[in-house]
Amino acid sequence: MRYAQLYVPTRREDPADAEVVSHKLLVRGGYMRMLARGIYSFLPLGWRVLQKIERIIREEMNRAGAQEVLLPSVQPAELWEESGRWSFYGPELLRFKDRKGAAFCYGPTHEEVITDLVRGDVRSYKQLPLNLYQIQAKFRDEIRPRAGLMRGREFIMKDGYSFDVSTEAAHASYEQMRQAYCRTFDRLGLRYRAVEADTGNIGGSLSHEFQVLAHSGEDWVTSCPSCGYAANRELTEVPSSGAPVSAGAEQAASASVETPGQRTVEEVTAFLKVSAQGLVKTVIFCDEADAPFAVLVRGDHEVNEVKVKNLLGGQAVRLARDEEVERLTGAPVGFAGPVGLACPIYADQAVGSILGFVVGGNAKDVHLTGVCHGRDFAVTRWADLRQVEEGDACPRCGATLEFYRGIEVGHIFYLGTKYSKALGASFLDESGASRAMEMGCYGMGVTRIMAAAIEQNHDDDGIVWPVPIAPFEVSLLTIGKVDDALVEAGQALHDGLVERGVEVLWDDREERPAVKFKDTDLVGVPLRLTLGARGLKEGKVEAKWRWSKDVEMIDLASAPEVIAAMILKARS
Ligand code: ATP
Numbered sequence: 001m002r003y004a005q006l007y008v009p010t011r012r013e014d015p016a017d018a019e020v021v022s023h024k025l026l027v028r029g030g031y032m033r034m035l036a037r038g039i040y041s042f043l044p045l046g047w048r049v050l051q052k053i054e055r056i057i058r059e060e061m062n063r064a065g066a067q068e069v070l071l072p073s074v075q076p077a078e079l080w081e082e083s084g085r086w087s088f089y090g091p092e093l094l095r096f097k098d099r100k101g102a103a104f105c106y107g108p109t110h111e112e113v114i115t116d117l118v119r120g121d122v123r124s125y126k127q128l129p130l131n132l133y134q135i136q137a138k139f140r141d142e143i144r145p146r147a148g149l150m151r152g153r154e155f156i157m158k159d160g161y162s163f164d165v166s167t168e169a170a171h172a173s174y175e176q177m178r179q180a181y182c183r184t185f186d187r188l189g190l191r192y193r194a195v196e197a198d199t200g201n202i203g204g205s206l207s208h209e210f211q212v213l214a215h216s217g218e219d220w221v222t223s224c225p226s227c228g229y230a231a232n233r234e235l236t237e238v239p240s241s242g243a244p245v246s247a248g249a250e251q252a253a254s255a256s257v258e259t260p261g262q263r264t265v266e267e268v269t270a271f272l273k274v275s276a277q278g279l280v281k282t283v284i285f286c287d288e289a290d291a292p293f294a295v296l297v298r299g300d301h302e303v304n305e306v307k308v309k310n311l312l313g314g315q316a317v318r319l320a321r322d323e324e325v326e327r328l329t330g331a332p333v334g335f336a337g338p339v340g341l342a343c344p345i346y347a348d349q350a351v352g353s354i355l356g357f358v359v360g361g362n363a364k365d366v367h368l369t370g371v372c373h374g375r376d377f378a379v380t381r382w383a384d385l386r387q388v389e390e391g392d393a394c395p396r397c398g399a400t401l402e403f404y405r406g407i408e409v410g411h412i413f414y415l416g417t418k419y420s421k422a423l424g425a426s427f428l429d430e431s432g433a434s435r436a437m438e439m440g441c442y443g444m445g446v447t448r449i450m451a452a453a454i455e456q457n458h459d460d461d462g463i464v465w466p467v468p469i470a471p472f473e474v475s476l477l478t479i480g481k482v483d484d485a486l487v488e489a490g491q492a493l494h495d496g497l498v499e500r501g502v503e504v505l506w507d508d509r510e511e512r513p514a515v516k517f518k519d520t521d522l523v524g525v526p527l528r529l530t531l532g533a534r535g536l537k538e539g540k541v542e543a544k545w546r547w548s549k550d551v552e553m554i555d556l557a558s559a560p561e562v563i564a565a566m567i568l569k570a571r572s
């Protein structure tokens with residue numbers, strides 16, 4: 001492909017609203033353009049990358065036994081009413097009416113449509129298992145579309161769904177998909193972690209997120225370098241710290257101290273000259289019924305809301321508002337404490353191993369010192385309720401956990417019979433009894449993968465594509481005075497590489513070398529070949545990988561074979 005014929009309108013300026021590097025580089029590199037907030041057009045380079053990503057996904061899905069289908073984007077409201085999600089989904093669902101007034105939505109996901117499809121034709125256990133997937137544009141009217149492709153409103157997703165006769169069989173399908181996801185991300189050339197993820201109120205441990213590691217990621221993940229345990233930070237367990245210790249006779253009684261205006265952990269510990277480990281924070285929450293409860297964590301720890309939510313059976317919890325805190329404690333915010341508090345008290349296990357600590361006194365400008373759990377107040381329930389911190393140990397093997405920022409590019413989920421029961425997708429088992437199908441769902445963000453690959457692989461000059469998803473593998477720059485000899489040599493090298501299956505972008509423009517170097521770096525083509533008058537005379541072409549500073553001189557005569565072999569090796 002000749003650069004001059006390719007539609008690649010590069011720009012010098014970053015888009016005004018760009019927050020992240022992938023957004024800037026995709027626009028500047030001529031990969032995509034914004035049509036409306038969170039809605040993008042893909043130009044030839046962008047579409048080439050997306051097609052490469054899709055191809056790898058398809059190959060791995062097919063290999064794992066999944067079959068590709070294509071479902072409609074426009075979906076009737078009745079189907080969503082059957083599943084109960086028409087009212088539940090909220091304003092993220094783009095709804096509209098047809099000319100007769102019938103309600104529809106643009107699909108943000110396809111559990112309803114696929115379940116409807118399968119219930120119409122699958123009658124017997126003999127037709128199962130079934131695993132169907134598609135690659136298609138989804139629409140979610142996100143509150144804050146941001147960061148270009150990272151959180152768009154229209155975006156491309158691979159979504160897949162499995163149907164099985166039993167829980168065991170569904171778990172096997174899930175495991176097959178987990179492995180297919182790992183193979184896919186390996187082949188895409190990305191550094192990632194498959195982490196245990198929150199299953200919400202479905203429960204169980206069968207949900208994994210696939211997180212591409214990048215500083216700009218929205219998520220925190222933990223991973224154990226020793227045993228391979230990996231989880232979303234909000235789910236990472238803290239190893240048990242044993243049974244709570246109890247206060248004995250030697251323990252001094254608690255005392256009330258004046259702490260005028262001292263509210264935060266920093267203020268109180270500095271004022272009383274105690275360490276944060278000697279203080280216990282009391283955080284007031286409200287449950288779904290607006291009933292308040294308290295969560296206790298050590299002063300140097302943070303409450304983990306997901307753990308609090310899961311302790312209460314998955315119900316929605318929220319921080320209490322100031323007036324609710326004041327009503328419960330009888331004191332302004334900043335002085336809450338467990339002694340004499342009339343609500344359930346859930347304490348993090350780490351609080352169990354300390355005695356004689358500082359807490360709020362439930363009165364303005366008052367704290368209590370020397371407080372002991374069990375003696376001075378009762379704990380309703382002990383649990384792991386704190387956020388893991390750097391330096392914490394792996395809950396499985398005890399090694400020190402590593403922390404990473406991640407971008408969620410895939411999420412797989414064991415669904416059970418949630419949708420099959422709601423929509424009546426059942427089959428007759430071997431004994432002739434009717435049973436609901438066991439389902440799993442498997443999402444992968446195709447456009448988000450493109451952005452995540454750039455977040456992970458770029459430098460000051462532009463994109464540094466992993467070879468498997470680069471729009472072209474080689475950029476050939478012919479530089480200097482354009483004459484017949486140069487054009488002929490360029491053409492021969494270009495054709496020799498193309499014949500060997502290498503994707504070459506030949507920059508044959510009459511531009512200064514600096515411009516060509518800048519453009520190829522911005523676009524991010526992995527291998528740069530430079531051919532000029534001097535090299536031609538010496539029979540050499542210069543080769544340089546995008547991520548390396550080193551150049552290599554290659555004999556022109558054997559260049560097609562040598563370079564094709566380099567590319568072949570770099571593809572995997
Ligand atoms: P998130 O927590 O980021 O909103 P989600 O839990 O809503 O993601 P799923 O419904 O599991 O995501 O969708 C499957 C995949 O689709 C995600 O793992 C992600 O890669 C991608 N995806 C989801 N929402 C968006 C979006 N707004 N823009 C781009 N990709 C998205």
Ligand code: MG
Nearest residue numbers: 092140142151
């Ligand atoms: Mg979402």
